[in-house]
């Protein structure tokens with residue numbers, strides 16, 4: 001049976017909400033005091049689920065945003081807004097929730113479709129547990145399969161032409177500076193005053209159990225590509241969240257310990273980091 005665009009959009013929203021409520025139920029423990037809140041349309045339901053717990057649970061918690069959108073979400077929900085810049089050295093967030101544009105079988109992520117990625121990575125890496133929340137469209141065997149717009153890369157504007165050259169040399173097909181939204185002339189400007197380049201690559205190989213793909217034949221493993229991208233002068237941060245997960249390192253993990261997917265049949269699929 002075919003679904004209309006309107007029905008599909010409704011299904012997607014329902015899936016996001018289901019995943020968000022389940023993730024909050026499983027990972028937001030009442031004794032927690034510091035919680036990271038990511039960006040995007042799925043995180044809206046995370047904040048909704050948290051606020052629904054009521055002040056008896058949330059009043060002892062502080063919430064740390066990943067940009068201007070999540071700042072507004074936290075404030076609008078009447079939750080205590082704090083900043084990661086004020087988190088004392090040596091302290092971590094108990095948990096951070098965030099969305100993703102694509103999630104592969106090793107829980108590597110593409111993020112930044114909404115032009116937020118740098119602050120998101122800092123908040124995720126500051127949390128003891130990073131939990132990803134998404135809908136069924138984001139599940140993918142390898143990055144670049146479902147999300148075709150390219151890997152979002154946050155760049156210093158003056159370096160953008162050189163970065164584009166380098167991306168092409170690395171095999172990216174038609175990397176582009178992301179334009180501003182309708183009504184904004186010129187490039188999109190991030191919360192950090194920088195630009196975004198979207199760099200499409202051929203689907204990325206999982207790093208685990210694979211020969212290192214170094215881009216020589218146009219094919220990269222996630223880790224090799226990420227390590228190469230972050231070294232390009234002018235690149236501030238990349239929208240690949242990769243490397244070790246939160247089970248393997250005490251802090252600094254970019255990959256989630258668990259990813260929640262709202263499915264089209266109304267179930268929630270949970271994928272957890274193995275080790």
Ligand SMILES: O=C[C@H](O)[C@H](O)[C@H](O)COP(=O)(O)O
Nearest residue numbers: 040041042099112114115116
């Ligand atoms: O730049 C935006 C962030 O990385 C989002 O978390 C990501 O794009 C997923 O957003 P959404 O939940 O709207 O699909």
